[in-house]
Amino acid sequence: MKYAWDVFFEVQxxxxxxxxxxxxxxxxxxxxxxxxxxRQPADFLLTVATMLQSEAEHEQKKRGTV
Structure with missing residues (x-):
């Protein structure tokens, strides 16, 4: 899961x-x-996507890839 988000958000x-x-x-x-x-409310989906993006960015910073 983390790998998919890391790859997704490494794309500029x-x-x-x-x-x-x-x-x-x-x-x-x-x-x-x-x-x-x-079935999820749109605002919840935005929250989930934002959270996952933040987690991926945090992981990238820890690895020094950002």
Whole structure:
């Protein structure tokens, strides 16, 4: 899980990532199905994505890759 987020956030330009790519990463990290993801409130999904991004950035800083 951490590896997927590290790779995802090492990419400087994520503008070519599709919404489904973002969904897939969140689903993998949270252990959700697509339907479970789809039932979550949008503000909660934003919180989860922000949290996972922060964790990945913290890990990158610890490793000195940022």
């Amino acid at each position: 330009d994520t503008s070519d990532f599709t919404p489904n790519m973002h969904r897939a990463i969140v689903c993998r990290a949270m252990g959700w199905t697509y339907d479970e993801y789809d």
